[in-house]
Amino acid sequence: MSEKSTPVRGVTRRQVLTSGAAAVVLTASGRASAVTIDGTPQWRPFDHNAADAVDPSQDWQFFTAEEAATVEAITERLIPADELSISGREAGCAIFIDRQLAGFFGTSERLYMQGPFVNGTPEQGDQSALIPRQRYRVGLAALDDYCRRQHQARFAELPGESQDEVLSGLERGEVPLEGIEAKEFFSLVHQNTMEGFFADPVYGGNRDMVSWRMIGFPGARYDYRDYIEKHNQKLDFEPLSIAGRSGWRTQG
Amino acid sequence: MKRTLLTLSAVGLALYASLGAVLAHAQGATEYDQVEKGRYLSTLGDCAACHTAPGGKPFAGGVAINTPFGKLVAPNITPDDETGLGKWTFDDFQRVMSEGRGPGGYHLYGAMPYTAYTKVSEEDNRAIWTYLQTLDPVDHLVVANQLPFPFNQRFTLWGWNLLNFDKGEFEPNPEKSAEWNRGAYLVEGLGHCGTCHTPKNLIGGDKSSQFLEGSVVDDWYAPDITADPHKGIGAWSEQDLVDYLSTGKNRFDIASGPMAEEVEHSSQYWNEDDLRAVATYLKDGRNADAQAPTPLAAEDPRMVSGGEIYADRCAGCHTPNGAGVEGLFPRLADTALVNGDSAASLMRVVLAGSRAGATDAAPTAPSMPAFAWNLSDEEISNVLTFVRNTWGNAAAPVSPSDVAEMRETLEQH
Numbered sequence: 076m077s078e079k080s081t082p083v084r085g086v087t088r089r090q091v092l093t094s095g096a097a098a099v100v101l102t103a104s105g106r107a108s109a110v111t112i113d114g115t116p117q118w119r120p121f122d123h124n125a126a127d128a129v130d131p132s133q134d135w136q137f138f139t140a141e142e143a144a145t146v147e148a149i150t151e152r153l154i155p156a157d158e159l160s161i162s163g164r165e166a167g168c169a170i171f172i173d174r175q176l177a178g179f180f181g182t183s184e185r186l187y188m189q190g191p192f193v194n195g196t197p198e199q200g201d202q203s204a205l206i207p208r209q210r211y212r213v214g215l216a217a218l219d220d221y222c223r224r225q226h227q228a229r230f231a232e233l234p235g236e237s238q239d240e241v242l243s244g245l246e247r248g249e250v251p252l253e254g255i256e257a258k259e260f261f262s263l264v265h266q267n268t269m270e271g272f273f274a275d276p277v278y279g280g281n282r283d284m285v286s287w288r289m290i291g292f293p294g295a296r297y298d299y300r301d302y303i304e305k306h307n308q309k310l311d312f313e314p315l316s317i318a319g320r321s322g323w324r325t326q327g
Numbered sequence: 328m329k330r331t332l333l334t335l336s337a338v339g340l341a342l343y344a345s346l347g348a349v350l351a352h353a354q355g356a357t358e359y360d361q362v363e364k365g366r367y368l369s370t371l372g373d374c375a376a377c378h379t380a381p382g383g384k385p386f387a388g389g390v391a392i393n394t395p396f397g398k399l400v401a402p403n404i405t406p407d408d409e410t411g412l413g414k415w416t417f418d419d420f421q422r423v424m425s426e427g428r429g430p431g432g433y434h435l436y437g438a439m440p441y442t443a444y445t446k447v448s449e450e451d452n453r454a455i456w457t458y459l460q461t462l463d464p465v466d467h468l469v470v471a472n473q474l475p476f477p478f479n480q481r482f483t484l485w486g487w488n489l490l491n492f493d494k495g496e497f498e499p500n501p502e503k504s505a506e507w508n509r510g511a512y513l514v515e516g517l518g519h520c521g522t523c524h525t526p527k528n529l530i531g532g533d534k535s536s537q538f539l540e541g542s543v544v545d546d547w548y549a550p551d552i553t554a555d556p557h558k559g560i561g562a563w564s565e566q567d568l569v570d571y572l573s574t575g576k577n578r579f580d581i582a583s584g585p586m587a588e589e590v591e592h593s594s595q596y597w598n599e600d601d602l603r604a605v606a607t608y609l610k611d612g613r614n615a616d617a618q619a620p621t622p623l624a625a626e627d628p629r630m631v632s633g634g635e636i637y638a639d640r641c642a643g644c645h646t647p648n649g650a651g652v653e654g655l656f657p658r659l660a661d662t663a664l665v666n667g668d669s670a671a672s673l674m675r676v677v678l679a680g681s682r683a684g685a686t687d688a689a690p691t692a693p694s695m696p697a698f699a700w701n702l703s704d705e706e707i708s709n710v711l712t713f714v715r716n717t718w719g720n721a722a723a724p725v726s727p728s729d730v731a732e733m734r735e736t737l738e739q740h
Contacts, residue, residue: 120679120737121697128701298643315639322635323706325628 128318129174129279131167136177137208141229142215143169146264148231152238153268160289161282163268171271171280172211172264181208203259214260217252218245277318287314294320358457365458368451371601372444372517373593377401387411387465392438393545395531397474399438407464420456421449426494427484434484436472437491437531446497446516491532503611506600510608513601514539523549523585539612541668546736547584548671550664554612557619557721558666568606572597574688579658581693584672587684595686619666622721623712629724633713636706640698641714649718655693661719670725673711674733677702699738704730 135143146169154163179185183206192204205213218241222230226237233241244250245261252260271280273287275295281287287294294315302310313320369375378401380389388403405411412420419430427441428434435441472479497516499508514520525533526542541551541558553559560568563579570577572594575587582590594602623630638647641659645651649660659665665673675681680697698707704727711730715722 118680118682118694120681120740121699122680123697123700296639298638298647301638301642301647317701319636319639319701319706323632323639323709325632325705325709 128277129170131170131279131282135173137181138169138173138176138211141219141231142211143173144231145215145219145229146172146211148233148238149242149264150268150271152235152242153265154272160285163272165282166272166285167276167280167282168268168271171274171278172267174279175267175270176208176211182206205255207263210255210260210263213254214252214264217254218260220253221250275318276316284314284316284320361454361457362461363458364451365454365456367596367598368455368517369458370593370596371513372447372455372519373589374404374455376588376592377438378404384463384465384467386459386462387467388469388471389467391473394436394438394474396478399436400469400471400473401438402469402471403465403467404459405462405465405467406460407466410466410468411464412459413464417453417456420459421452424452424455425449425496427488427492434481434488436474436481436484437487440519440522442492442533443516443519443522445492445494446512448496451517487530487532490530491528493535504607506604506607507611509601510604510606513605514608518605520552524552539609540614543669543671545585546671546675546733547586548664548667548669548673549586550667550672551614552609552612553614554610555614555617555663557617558663558668559612559614559617560609560663561615561617562661562663563610565603565606565610568609569599569602572602572605573599573686575684575686576654576689578653579662580664581654581657581683583676583681583683583695587682590686591684595688620721622716623724625717627712627716629709629712630716632706633709633711634717636702636710637713640702641710649714654689655691659714659718659720665715665720666722668723670711670715670722670729671733673714674707674725674730675737677707677711678730678734679737699734704728704734 138146147164150163150168150172151165154160154166154168156162156165160166175181188204188206190204192202195202203210219229222228222233222241225241226233230238230241241250242261245252245257246265248256248258250257271278274280276282276284284294286292292314293310293312295317296312296315313322375385377390377392378386378388380387383389384405386404388401390401392399392401403411406413408414415430422428422430423435423439424441424444424447426445427437427439472481477483497512500511503511521533521539523544524539524541525535526537526540528534539552539559540555542549551559554561556562563571563577567577567579571580571582572590574595575582575590597605625631625634637645644656645659646656649658651658651660657664667673676695678697678699680695682694683692685692702710707730708725708727712724714720715725
């Protein structure tokens, strides 16, 4: 947190020295733990590396009921229902985000999360010391605080127009949030909402492959040999999820 | 004079010594041939499949065999005095092979395929015994009989033998060729093909009238290998059979499961003549005139659903028309294994995946991914029903409860 508010751009001499010392210590004590495979790679029965399918009927896994209501309200405004599709909320974007936060994404498990934390350039990507769970927890609380101060109501209780105003303010960095930068918070929720809308339905969003139908994406197929000669024809693929599609069901 | 005598006797001694060496050498050569013959025969019989534990010392025992009655563990057959066959004589070994009885007359369990080995000639048994004597003795105690009561009572096997055991060396059929008879001797004897491929009665004995018509072993289906053109090897050429046994693959199939082990440990090392003999004999088997059943209608809802699943999940490798890719992805169209009476292997391979066998001639060992995580029991039953009744195949549909049962069994392993 304190590192984030340091007004220094770039890296100071002291930081170079301390991180250099840390690097020396790491080199001395760290052991490489790369995996070496000899001969034929191992094969195990039932082996697979996909996430288990999300059950949308389950309770929230990470959000509190209040947080979930706020996120649902945000996704309703970011992707409103229109003639093209149902809304982001209806497509399950909040469920997608909730399950992602409950999983390894939520803890930045696969990222380097030791210091030093400094403001990098945009090209250097995400430099925040907060893991996504903290960003949502802190950001959602701060957002409701802001709305109570400005509008005497929680974000989810505001009329759509006011919600849009607040969201636009967040996007421009004009709405001050306690504990997290508004732009950083907004861009994360915005990105995760799009991911939830377009990701495979097994992850909780994109209900009934609604976004895929909208854009004509055929889904997780890998064999087009039967169609490769069919030039300039509309194929009308029903999209295919990792979990299958309705055509798989035994009819009658 | 004295010197002459001495010289002469020295020459004589030298002559005698060299004659002895020649004799010893001749004897050594005979013994060498006998050991090598025994080594080859023990490979034909795939003794190591049960008597060598994975990663263990050769023939020191320890492989557990799961029978419907309980667990039996293959004993140590190295010449160790305390824990192996060190104190046995050839007659003891001959009796095991021929009668299924150990020294002192105790009965062996049928997991030791003496019902097949009884056909092995005494001459061949002698070679195997000679070879076994050359193994390093390994001190490894194996408790063979781990069956629950009452199956652990060996005297009950007396009655079992009465019902299931036809003792006696192989007798050639004079009306058939020497090659045919060699094939019969191998298939019915050391090869003990029927141990897996012949249906079993309630007490685990072979149903001799259904010899090689297919049976479920360890949740795999050992398919029908009679000359039935629909579900047996009738549509395979002799070359197909030789290819399969010697490399693990042919234009239809790639060996998987226990048959992959058989090919890896045994038949890839059989000599060409023996493989041809086996092919000649099997091609002349029963059921060559068997009629294929009528396939399920393509409009059947299970077939429609199965076809959709096949297109989305299977066609990428097995190709849209089920032709597969030779040597990589087994053919499903018009293929005997798919038409088998039991779909056990098919269900198993779709649920848990499988890796094919690797031989010196075909070392790739391609593997099939598991679908247990993303296909339901009903989806698997539908896709298998579709595969079993399309492209010239015809076989009983697979039910979701069959798949559920197999899923549960495999996940317990």
